[in-house]
Amino acid sequence: MNNTTDTIDTQAGDAALLLPPNDAAPERVADQLYRKLRRAIIEGQLPARSRLIEVELAQALNASRTPVREAISRLTSDQLVRPLKHGGVEVVDTSSELDEIYMIREALEGCAARLAAERITDEELKVLDGLIDETHASMHDIDARVQINQRFHEAITRAARSERLARMVESFQEFFLNEKMLASYSPRESQTAIAQHSEIVAALRAHDSARAEKLVRKHLEQDRKRALKEKAKAALR
Structure with a gap:
């Protein structure tokens, strides 16, 4: 994963972010994804200006797209990511x-x-x-x-x-x-x-x-x- 506008590597994923198979209700999975992604952004595992795409995140995190979409929506509300014109979102530089x-x-x-x-x-x-x-x-x-x-x-x-x-x-x-x-x-x-x-x-x-x-x-x-x-x-x- 690069420090600029690269997407997450959907083949290898990120070991710190990968989720095990989970049979819980979608709301519970969405909460789990939200917390993991939020922490990854704040701690710099997902650097500023990294591009996140819903389908690629779902593959990398071993989850369906619905809870990923909800997690991204919550991160947008937190102003930790912002939508991009051509799809996906970009991690905001909170250090500023x-x-x-x-x-x-x-x-x-x-x-x-x-x-x-x-x-x-x-x-x-x-x-x-x-x-x-x-x-x-x-x-x-x-x-x-x-x-x-x-x-x-x-x-x-x-x-x-x-x-x-x-x-x-x-x-x-x-x-x-x-x-x-x-x-x-x-x-x-x-x-x-x-x-x-x-x-x-x-x-x-x-x-x-x-x-x-x-x-x-x-x-x-x-x-x-x-x-x-x-x-x-x-x-x-």
Whole structure:
């Protein structure tokens, strides 16, 4: 698979994307295809400007065209692909929107923290405390820390008790912290991130809405600056 307007190799396919035979209902297959393709685009397995054609994707992914068509439609709504004049779709270059995407996340999750401070329960606070403890215990396991970090932020969003907001946050979530980014953290930066999580939980426990929002936005702003720095480094290679 090339980095420009090439189609997926329908003979070999992509080992990371191939699906096994699946007898589930079409809706379930469509969801599975959507998640795999979305992740492949966000993580760069399907580079910007790659051309995707429905029939070729169906062959490469061992699926029928109906769920592939639905998955492509959802990716179009997500603005991860765009239709081409002569058929098929093209993967959008989201790297040019990275700063904007991070700023949207700061606003959304800051809002979630403000609402969570008003609505969070003692049991939910215990869950957040436990996740911080898990992070300390997993300092040398990057995969585990990525998962724990995601669970931490998801727990705050759930505590906001807003389904609409939760859906909006989820639509941006996959763009953020991953194994590659976390591996670039120095030990000091990792400890700082954990300390910030602890400060956020303290603000939630005090039901201090303004402080909870401020701390979450500050925490995520640092992630945005790091992501842009890594992007600039990659451009120089």
